[in-house]
Amino acid sequence: METRPLGTTGQESTICTFGAIALxxxxxxxxxxxxxLVLDHGVNHFDVAPAYGDAERKLAPKLGQYREDIFLGCxxxxxxxxxxxxxxxxxxERLDVETIDLYQIHGLEYEHELDEITDDxxxxxxxxxxxxEGLIEHIGLTSHGNPELVRxxxxxxxxxxxxxxxxxxxxxxxxxxxxxxxxxxxxAQAADIGTLGxxxxxxxxxxxxxxxxxxxRPYANWYQPVDTQAEIDDRFxxxxxxxxxxxxxxxxxxxxxxxxxxxxxxxxxxxxxxxxLIERSRHDESPVPEQLHH
Amino acid sequence: MDVPATVRTALADQPVExxxxxxxxxxxxxxxxxLLDGGPAAVYAITDDREHAxxxxxxxxxxxxxxxxxxxxxxxxxxxxxxxxxxxxxxNVVPPPDAERIVSELTRVAAPGAHLVVDDYSPLGEHxxxxxxxxxxxxxxxxxxxxxxxFYAADHLQSLFEGHGWxxxxxxxxxDPVPWTESHVQAHLDVAREVAADLPTxxxxxxxxxxxxxxxxxxxxDAGEMYSLAFVR
Numbered sequence: 001m002e003t004r005p006l007g008t009t010g011q012e013s014t015i016c017t018f019g020a021i022a023l024x025x026x027x028x029x030x031x032x033x034x035x036x037l038v039l040d041h042g043v044n045h046f047d048v049a050p051a052y053g054d055a056e057r058k059l060a061p062k063l064g065q066y067r068e069d070i071f072l073g074c075x076x077x078x079x080x081x082x083x084x085x086x087x088x089x090x091x092x093e094r095l096d097v098e099t100i101d102l103y104q105i106h107g108l109e110y111e112h113e114l115d116e117i118t119d120d121x122x123x124x125x126x127x128x129x130x131x132x133e134g135l136i137e138h139i140g141l142t143s144h145g146n147p148e149l150v151r152x153x154x155x156x157x158x159x160x161x162x163x164x165x166x167x168x169x170x171x172x173x174x175x176x177x178x179x180x181x182x183x184x185x186x187x188a189q190a191a192d193i194g195t196l197g198x199x200x201x202x203x204x205x206x207x208x209x210x211x212x213x214x215x216x217r218p219y220a221n222w223y224q225p226v227d228t229q230a231e232i233d234d235r236f237x238x239x240x241x242x243x244x245x246x247x248x249x250x251x252x253x254x255x256x257x258x259x260x261x262x263x264x265x266x267x268x269x270x271x272x273x274x275x276x277l278i279e280r281s282r283h284d285e286s287p288v289p290e291q292l293h294h
Numbered sequence: 295m296d297v298p299a300t301v302r303t304a305l306a307d308q309p310v311e312x313x314x315x316x317x318x319x320x321x322x323x324x325x326x327x328x329l330l331d332g333g334p335a336a337v338y339a340i341t342d343d344r345e346h347a348x349x350x351x352x353x354x355x356x357x358x359x360x361x362x363x364x365x366x367x368x369x370x371x372x373x374x375x376x377x378x379x380x381x382x383x384x385x386n387v388v389p390p391p392d393a394e395r396i397v398s399e400l401t402r403v404a405a406p407g408a409h410l411v412v413d414d415y416s417p418l419g420e421h422x423x424x425x426x427x428x429x430x431x432x433x434x435x436x437x438x439x440x441x442x443x444x445f446y447a448a449d450h451l452q453s454l455f456e457g458h459g460w461x462x463x464x465x466x467x468x469x470d471p472v473p474w475t476e477s478h479v480q481a482h483l484d485v486a487r488e489v490a491a492d493l494p495t496x497x498x499x500x501x502x503x504x505x506x507x508x509x510x511x512x513x514x515x516d517a518g519e520m521y522s523l524a525f526v527r
Contacts, residue, residue, distance in 0.1 A: 175296045175331075271303075272470035276516065278299040280473035292481050293321055293383035294300050294469060294520055 001042040001263055004245045007161045007194030009138045011071050011101070013045040016236075016263035017196055017246040020046050022253040024053035025220050028061070034253060035062035039069060041260040045246055047073040047164075047196070048095070049106055050087055056094040064096055072097065073162075073196075075106035075142060076123065079116040084123035088130055102162055103127055104140035111149060118156055128159070138162065144199065147180045151187050163188050164248065166199035169238055169277040185242060197247045200239035201225045201232060201255065203281075219252040229258050236262035237269040238277050300468045301328035301382060304413050304522040307464070310334050313377035318366050318400055319384035323350035326361075329380065330354055338371065340364050367395040371403045379404055382413045383520075385451060389440040393454060401458040401527070410460055410525040413468060417445040421517035423474050426508040430486045433501050437492040442485060448521045460525035471516035483509040 003012040018038045023031040038046075039062075046063075048055050056074075063070060074095065076087040088103065105117055105124070117123045130136045140162035143150050150165060163184065171179050188195050202223040206212060219225055226235055236259060239247045249259045269277075279294050301324050310332030317325045320339035323346075329337045339354075339361045341347050347363045364370050366384075379400050388396055404410065418424040427443050434442035452462055486505040490498035 173296065173299060270470070272467040272519075275299040275303060276469045276471055276473050279469060280475055280514075282296070282298060283473070283475040283477050292387070292478065292485075293324070294298065294472060 002266060003044070005194070006045070006071075006102075006245045007188075007192050009102070009161050009194060011045070011138075011194075013071060013194070013246040014043045014263070015240050015244075015246055015266055016041070016043055016260060017045040017047050017073070017248045018043050018256075019198075019248045019251055020048035020055045020059050021052040021251040022055075022249065022256050023058040024055040025253050026058065028058055030253070031058035032062055034256065035059065035066075037257065038260065039066060041264060043260070043263075044069060045071045045073065047075075047248055049075045049077075050091055050094070051075075051077060051106065056091060060094065060096045067097065071101045073102040073104060073140065074100045075104035075140075077106045079105075079113055079123050081121045081123065081126045084126040085130070088126070088135065092135065099135060099137060101137045102140050103130070103136040103138070104142050104162065104164065106142050107145075108141055108143040108149065108153060109145040111152075114149065114153055114156065124157065140164065140194070140196075142196075142198075146178060147184045148177060150181075150184045154184075154187050154191055154193065160191075160193055162194035162196060162245075164196040164198055166202070167197040167239055167242055167244060168200050168202055168235060169274070170202065170204065170281040171199075173278040173282045182242075185244065189243060194245045195243075197239045197242070197244040199223065200247050201235050201250045201259065219254065221251045225250055225252065225255060227255060227258075229261065232258045233262045233265065234269075234277055237267055238274055240266050241269040241274065297328045297331050298324050300413065300520065301325050303466065303468055304380075304382065304411050304524075305329070305332060307524065308332075308378055308409055308411060310378055314338075314375060314405075315378040315380065316340065316371070316376045316400075316403065318379065318381045318396070319387070320350045320361065321346055321383060323353045325380050325382035326350055326354055326359060329378070330358060334358060334378070336360065338362060338376070340366060340369060342366070367392060367399055369399055369403060373402050374405045376403045377405055377408050379408060379410045380413075382411070383415075385412065385414045385446050386443050388444065390444055391440075393446070397454050397458055401455075401460070404527050406527060408527045409463075410455065410527065412451055412455065412523045412525070413520065414448075414451065415445045415472060416519040416521060417447055418518045421515060422508060422512050423479070423515050423517050426479065426482060426505060426512060429501050429505045429508065430482055430489075433486050433489045433493065433498065433505075436497060437489045442489070445518075448523060452523055455523075455525055460527050463524040463526050466522040466524075467519055468522050469520040472518045472520050473514070473516055474512075475514045479509050479512050479514065
């Protein structure tokens with residue numbers, strides 16, 4: 001599988017990152033099988049979080065076996081020093097590792113959170129101390145919040161080395177500044193920050209729960225994913241063609257193998273075909289009267 | 295309103311800012327939105343379809359757009375007044391006998407040095423959706439004596455405009471493949487049904503049935519290319 005530099009970390013990440021939340025939906029035996037499969041495909045970057053149920057614990061056995069083959073990303077939703085330190089220690093214990101390669105602020109959503117984490121008593125201070133102690137190697141941030149806020153974070157966190165954010169043709173087709181993750185990508189690239197794409201396989205929201213109850217959704221993702229090999233190939237090629245360092249696999253284990261196959265066969269997508277994908281989702285999503293044209 | 299990627303790409307190299315622009319065949323207003331986004335002095339959006347005119351008015355707000363219901367073969371605009379002319383997905387709904395008259399009229403209103411963008415679909419190869427369009431065309435020919443759709447090759451439109459003094463600046467591919475989604479297929483089926491209402495049942499019914507079966511089989515399909523030609527006068 002192709003690899004790309006992850007910003008200034010020195011890590012060459014495979015263009016597919018394994019989103020280890022998928023392990024949460026599997027028994028230990030199945031989780032072990034999945035990790036082996038992912039490694040068979042050459043994937044060398046894993047991402048996990050304490051917020052993903054049992055995923056950390058289920059990753060631990062195989063992580064112990066293959067630690068040196070895996071660049072391990074983890075994250076915390078805590079915003080203050082003590083909370084972040086506590087969660088980091090908990091993750092180290094659950095994952096049963098000495099070091100986490102990339103530790104990320106998880107799910108930045110509001111302006112006040114950015115103030116909190118950058119404060120002297122904030123989570124980033126805990127991250128930096130942990131880095132000095134060798135408990136973590138690099139600092140990152142994840143968000144599917146306002147792109148403008150993410151750009152502010154780039155400006156305000158000098159030692160930020162990776163960013164995880166949504167990128168897919170549905171979002172690329174929208175004009176509002178609240179969808180402008182392309183600008184985030186551009187800014188991150190200019191600052192030599194590694195970029196990890198999430199929601200690459202999202203098709204749209206689930207139908208309202210009175211039409212489709214949550215427990216009857218066919219996939220564990222909180223959005224409705226594309227789920228055929230052809231669609232997944234297109235979505236992967238689109239995301240990886242935007243220049244992301246790596247594309248994170250989706251949360252439902254049923255989709256992971258198709259994404260690994262897509263990543264193995266990645267081909268840069270030509271611009272007219274990228275626009276075709278953008279057009280398709282635009283028409284699917286917001287039909288206006290009598291759409292004969294593109 | 296969001297400007298489609300096709301429109302953005304077609305206009306990326308066009309000088310719209312501060313210019314007087316004409317969208318010939320406004321459709322649902324996609325190109326009008328794109329022109330407006332470029333900061334023009336004015337946009338004239340012309341369509342002969344009342345519903346489309348209303349849709350465009352509803353979708354774009356502000357003082358810089360004038361939506362006209364008018365015939366492109368004879369437009370209520372003065373000669374040599376427009377700086378940027380666009381025909382985005384127009385010619386495929388122009389029957390061949392009208393094409394020359396529309397090109398001539400677009401040329402008349404264009405100022406010296408004007409820019410022109412013509413975006414349309416290449417003729418389709420062997421795809422099931424071509425058959426749906428063929429049935430739609432058959433119904434339209436029978437009812438109104440002209441086809442609903444004509445996919446002009448880029449070379450053909452290029453020659454037509456060059457014959458009126460335009461010079462080709464560039465050719466781009468906007469979409470390859472073209473995604474004909476379920477909403478497109480449904481819209482074309484709706485046109486077929488609407489036209490069929492003007493025909494004797496014995497003539498129309500088998501064709502409508504064929505169109506319905508085709509639409510059901512097709513669902514959505516990727517087929518063909520959408521191109522963009524840019525000219526200068």
